[in-house]
Amino acid sequence: MYHLRSYLLPSKRLQKDSRRILSEAANVGAVSPNVEIPADSVFKSALAGGISCSLSAAIMHPIDTIKTQVQASTLSFSEILSMVPQLGIQGLYKGSIPAILGQFSSHGLRTGICEASKCVLIKFAPTLPEIQVQSMSSFCSTFLGTVMRIPCEVLKQRLQVGLYDNVGEAIVGTWRQNGLRGFFRGTGMTLCREIPFYVAGSSIYDESKKAAQKLLGRELQPWETVVVGALSGGFTAVSTTPFDVIKTRMMTASEGRSAAFSVVLFSILRHEGPLGLFKGAIPRFFWVAPLGAMNFAGYELIRKAMD
Template sequence: MGAPPDPAQVSDQEEDGGGIPGDGVDNANGTMQPSQKLPGRLLNIPLSNVERLRSTLSSVSLTELIELVPQLRSRSSTSADGHPDKKKLFSVQDFFRYAEFEGKRFFEELDRDGDGQVTLEDLEIAMRKRRLPRRYARDFLRRTRSNFFSKSIGWKQFLSLMEQKEPTILRAYTTLCLSKSGTLHKNQILTSLKSVGLPANEDNAAAMLRYLNADSDGSISYGHFRNFMLLLPSKRLEDDPRNVWFEAATVVAVPPPVEISTGSVLKSALAGGLASALSTSLLHPIDSMKTRVQASTLSFPELISKLPQIGLRGLYRGSIPAILGQFSSHGLRTGIFEASKLVLINVAPTLPEIQVQSVASFCSTVLGTAVRIPCEVLKQRLQAGIFNNVGEAIVGTMRQDGPKGFFRGTGATLCREVPFYVAGMCLYAEAKKAAQHVMKRDLEPWEIVAVGALSGGLAAVVTTPFDVMKTRMMTAPPGTPVSMQMIVFSILRNEGPIGLFKGAIPRFFWIAPLGAMNFAGYELAKKAMIKDESESRE
């Protein structure tokens, strides 16, 4: 940015009637040349610091700045009549330089990873630190971003918003009881509180100083105040700044409850169910190969050699209960996931995003999996060749094991599903953020799908041991008592630890596309539904 100009040199220029090149000041009479555009050029001059701003108050007061700032911003090429004199121009020039310097420093504070982009998560953390409602972060991003699909803002967008709000914030600052240097100390804060009938005591004044990160001398400058006001929605700027500051510093604001839209939850459930059912129907043969490897002593290469005997029809055995089970369970899971997130935002608005996703994913996975287990038992018994069709599988399971037979392997299934979906959703969210950080832009749809596939595949490999146990329990001969402990000891004794990872390769290639559809496909399908709805309204 360059070093700030030396105050003595600026003073000499003022006394000699000189001006800074390109600032639009006539050297002879101290008025503006009509051909120059002052506001745009001021921000290109090296920035000032707080002390330089304070030193100009002898030339122009902050009250006068309120009138000068919008005036200079709106004028571009007018007559010289009516323009402020040269000393006032230098004062306003310092104000612009100071304002941009403080704004740049605040932008860098918000940009936690230093990539030049402020994301929604960055804004949410900033709001949480200042005990402001979480919804302010979304409002700030929505007002500042360059387009509807952008998920972050750069310095140019931040500067544009800053310039729009500057006159309003400056006017609000001057309503406070300022010192001669244009700052606020504890005494000025107490006077300001008394003037509007708020509790004026030492504790409240100290809390308000701490809230705006007062300087070491216990003073609040315009920069401190403006950074706070920039984060507020436009409607809040219309309120008395003393009330707004006092409320934020001394009271924990409670956000209004987020309405749980039935339509939104149903759309989420439908999108999740369709995405999962489609991917299941396409990839069922790979799932059948995985099940046959896990349920027998065959290795994967040995199974490949027997594919001509099994045939395509054999690979699609159990596809009907598989598709129905995935549609119902995954639709229920995604619907509960969205509803749980909204409930958590209401109940615990300060929870980090990753914790909200983890808790919501846990609750939705447990309920969704419980619905799918009977379909999973039928599917795996058909895949393993125990029964020939769905009707035979239902009758045979009921006759030999009773109703509880449809829930065989529930413990192993939950031990597989809960870590898979919790880890998968978190891995997908974090991998997507990392990819956006590296590419410094929003991801294309195919890139989102690739991230979803990789996240699903890795989560699948990690949870393979539980998948092996579930398969062995569900495909055990009807009427045979089995438990997770018996299965684990049997595998370790006869096949070694590597036996717990049987079928990991086909499971990876089966789950990776499922992950792309379940994680990324669900997100893209939901966006498409919302887009269609908005277009139909228009």
């Protein structure tokens, strides 16, 4: 699930530290206020998360470009697909530089913060239910990681729809149009998309994994876990598509057009109907599902190599 396992489950080293701390807490009846966050483990998790996400984002960028063009225009998915030969490889990879940089920084920060916050929560509140630890750490890490990525997301989408020809033009043009505020256009909608995706999506992943184990009557093989994660991520991606559509329209609004949430929402409903909020759901599914599978496998391999 967009490497949810990587974000929501602590590393083996962190799990050992947690068990040791819980044992000490049971013996003394309290947890020491001196919290020592395993900096080495947190750094490795952050680096592994950043590398795996940036690599998978580079590979899957053409599908993301198609999704963005579908959502930003009134054309259908099939009509955009017919235009792919005209775009060529260069057109499909427009915006890839800010996309890769944004994924590396944001997911690196997310994995690092998630592991560090779990360590703190486990030490200060050892009796806190696991689901609450997961939700709190996932919320904090997703919020901070997403906010860091938004300027890169704005530049990426404006390049993908052809508003600018290169990153330099996109930076200068965005600054001239709206100043610093322009680089954070669509922040609210991005958070509305990302937080449910990671926080609520973790429950879908966990329940899907349990259901698969019960159906097969055994523990899942690594590749089976990846498949469950990919399908769960794809389903969650489709369910959060309306937020993604509104975010895309807000970020790619040309100069002179209002990018306010209410204006964009009513414009979609008036001209395209409720189904307009699900534009790009198909390419979004086929973008997120393999992306999640690659991120999951990549994170695990890189993390094991570092250990």
